[in-house]
Amino acid sequence: MPDSKSLKKSPDIDDRFRMIADTAPILIWMSGIDKQCDFVNKGWLDFTGQTFDSMLGDGWEKCIHPDDLERCFSIFSSHFDKRQPYELEYRLLRHDGEFRWMCDKGVPRYETDGEFSGYIGSCSDIHDAKTLNDVLEEKVQARTAEILRQTQELTRQKEFSDIVFNASIDVIVVYGKELEFLAVNQAAKKMYGFTDSILGKKILEVYPNAENGQGHRDVLRALSGETVHNLVYKSAVADVYFEDFLIPLRKDGEIYAVLVVARDISHRIQSEMELKDLNKKLTSQNLDLQSTNEDLESFNYIASHDLQEPLRKVNMFAGRILEKDGEKLSEQSKDYFDRLTSATSRMQNLIQSLLEYSRMNSDDIRFAKTSLNKLLKEVKSGLEEVISEKHAVIENDDLPSISVVPLQFQQLLHNLVSNALKYAKPDIAPIIRISAETVKIEDRGNREFWKISVSDNGIGFDPVYKHKIFELFQRLHGKMEYEGTGIGLAICRKIAHIHHGFITADSKPGEGSVFNVYIPVKIKL
Structure with a gap:
C-alpha cells in the first residue's frame, strides 16, 4: 500500500489539509470544477490498493462496480451542475478483489471569495450494515410471504374442511x-x-x-x-x-x-327385518323342500324297483304265453299281446327316462376338461346297431376338449344323435354332422361360448315348435310312428343349463334339423 510520503501533492492542497485527510478514518476525495478527481486521501488508496496518479481524473471509475457506475455518475453530475449536496450508495472495489457497499456524501466547496471550486466528498464502508439490512429485509419478506402462504393455506383448508363437513x-x-x-x-x-x-x-x-x-x-x-x-x-x-x-x-x-x-341405517335395519321374515319363510319352505326331496327319493326307489318289477313280470309272462300257446291264439289275441308288450316296454322306457331326468342335479357336478371326440366315439359305439341298420353317416370336425361334466355331456350328445337317427326320412340314409366353434353372444354380455352343432337331413319339424320340443313329455309325432318318451330333449336342455349354457333348435318340415348347444368357454363355478 502506498503511504503518505509517496503521495504526490496537489498544488491546491496544503500540507495541513493533506495530513488531516490522510489520518481521517474515512475515504476522502475532491474534484475540480471540471468534474475530474484531483485528490484522494490515504484511506482511499489503502482501501482500493491503487496509486494516487491512477485515481486522478476519471481513473476512479474503474473501482466502481459496473452495475453502479452509470447511476453514480448521473447523480454526481446532476447535483454538481446544481451545486447541491448529494448522498448515494455504490459498490467500491477493495484491494482484495471484493466489492464493498459504500455511502458517498458529496458537497460543493467554495473559495474564500465565494467562487465555486469543485466538490469534496467522503465515503464510509456500510457493507456489513447494508448486508445485514438486506438479510433482515429478505427474512422479513420471506417471513411475510410465509405468513401469507400459511394464512392462504389455512383459509384453503378451512374452505375445504367446510366443503367436506357439509358434503x-x-x-x-x-x-x-x-x-x-x-x-x-x-x-x-x-x-x-x-x-x-x-x-x-x-x-x-x-x-x-x-x-x-x-x-x-x-x-x-x-x-x-x-x-x-x-x-x-x-x-x-x-x-x-x-x-x-x-x-x-x-x-x-x-x-x-x-x-x-x-x-x-334405517333402510338397512328395515332390510334386515325383512330378511329375517324371509329367512323364517325360507326355513318353512326348506322343510317342505326337504320333505319333497324325501318323497322324490322314495319315488325314485319305487320307480327303480316296485314299478318296474310288475312290468318285467307282465313282459315275462306274456312272452311265456306266446311261446307255449302262441299257435292256439287267434290273430286278434296275438295282436293284443303285441300291444301289451309294446305298452309295457314304453312304460319301462318312460320310467327309466324319468329316473335319468330326476337324477340330473347340481349336487353331483364335477367339471373336467374332456375331449368331445372321445365322448362322440363312445356315443357312436353305443348306437352302433342303429347306425348300421339305417346306413347312417356321422361326420364330425376335429372337436375340441372343453370343461364339462363328462357323463352328462355324453348323455346330451347321445340324445341328440339318437334323435337324428330316430327322425330320419324313410328310405334315405341319415347324414348327421357334428361341429364346434367359438362365438360371442351379444345378449349375454358378449361372453365367449362354445357352439356345438348337431345337424341332420331328417324329416324336420315346424319351427313354431322350436321351443316347445324341449319341454317334458312333448312329442310332435304319434307314439306309434316313432318311439320315445318326450323326455330326451328336456334332459338335453337340463344338461345345458347345468353347464351354464343353453340349447336351441332350427328346422323346417322335410329339410332336416339343427340343434345348437352353447357352453361358456370359461364356466364360473
Whole structure:
C-alpha cells in the first residue's frame, strides 16, 4: 500500500489539509470544477490498493462496480451542475478483489471569495450494515410471504374442511363442554331442521325431554374421555335408526368438545327385518323342500324297483304265453299281446327316462376338461346297431376338449344323435354332422361360448315348435310312428343349463334339423 510520503501533492492542497485527510478514518476525495478527481486521501488508496496518479481524473471509475457506475455518475453530475449536496450508495472495489457497499456524501466547496471550486466528498464502508439490512429485509419478506402462504393455506383448508363437513352424507354435530352446539353440518340441518341459530344453544335447551336419555348420556360419557360407538341407535327426535360414534376432542391433553358422527341405517335395519321374515319363510319352505326331496327319493326307489318289477313280470309272462300257446291264439289275441308288450316296454322306457331326468342335479357336478371326440366315439359305439341298420353317416370336425361334466355331456350328445337317427326320412340314409366353434353372444354380455352343432337331413319339424320340443313329455309325432318318451330333449336342455349354457333348435318340415348347444368357454363355478 502506498503511504503518505509517496503521495504526490496537489498544488491546491496544503500540507495541513493533506495530513488531516490522510489520518481521517474515512475515504476522502475532491474534484475540480471540471468534474475530474484531483485528490484522494490515504484511506482511499489503502482501501482500493491503487496509486494516487491512477485515481486522478476519471481513473476512479474503474473501482466502481459496473452495475453502479452509470447511476453514480448521473447523480454526481446532476447535483454538481446544481451545486447541491448529494448522498448515494455504490459498490467500491477493495484491494482484495471484493466489492464493498459504500455511502458517498458529496458537497460543493467554495473559495474564500465565494467562487465555486469543485466538490469534496467522503465515503464510509456500510457493507456489513447494508448486508445485514438486506438479510433482515429478505427474512422479513420471506417471513411475510410465509405468513401469507400459511394464512392462504389455512383459509384453503378451512374452505375445504367446510366443503367436506357439509358434503358428508353422515350427520355431524360438535358439542362443547357445556353441551352446547358448536357446529352442525348440512346433513344434520336437513335431518333435524336445524339452522345456524342453534349454534351456542345447549342440548337440553333445544330438547328438554332428552335429559338422561341415551343420547344425553352418550355425550356425557364422551366428555369424560370415552369413545362411544353404537351399532344401532334409535333417535327419539327424528325416529331414525343410526350407527354413531361419539369421539372426545382434545387440545393440549384436555377435552374441549365431542364430535358426533351418525349414519342413517334405517333402510338397512328395515332390510334386515325383512330378511329375517324371509329367512323364517325360507326355513318353512326348506322343510317342505326337504320333505319333497324325501318323497322324490322314495319315488325314485319305487320307480327303480316296485314299478318296474310288475312290468318285467307282465313282459315275462306274456312272452311265456306266446311261446307255449302262441299257435292256439287267434290273430286278434296275438295282436293284443303285441300291444301289451309294446305298452309295457314304453312304460319301462318312460320310467327309466324319468329316473335319468330326476337324477340330473347340481349336487353331483364335477367339471373336467374332456375331449368331445372321445365322448362322440363312445356315443357312436353305443348306437352302433342303429347306425348300421339305417346306413347312417356321422361326420364330425376335429372337436375340441372343453370343461364339462363328462357323463352328462355324453348323455346330451347321445340324445341328440339318437334323435337324428330316430327322425330320419324313410328310405334315405341319415347324414348327421357334428361341429364346434367359438362365438360371442351379444345378449349375454358378449361372453365367449362354445357352439356345438348337431345337424341332420331328417324329416324336420315346424319351427313354431322350436321351443316347445324341449319341454317334458312333448312329442310332435304319434307314439306309434316313432318311439320315445318326450323326455330326451328336456334332459338335453337340463344338461345345458347345468353347464351354464343353453340349447336351441332350427328346422323346417322335410329339410332336416339343427340343434345348437352353447357352453361358456370359461364356466364360473
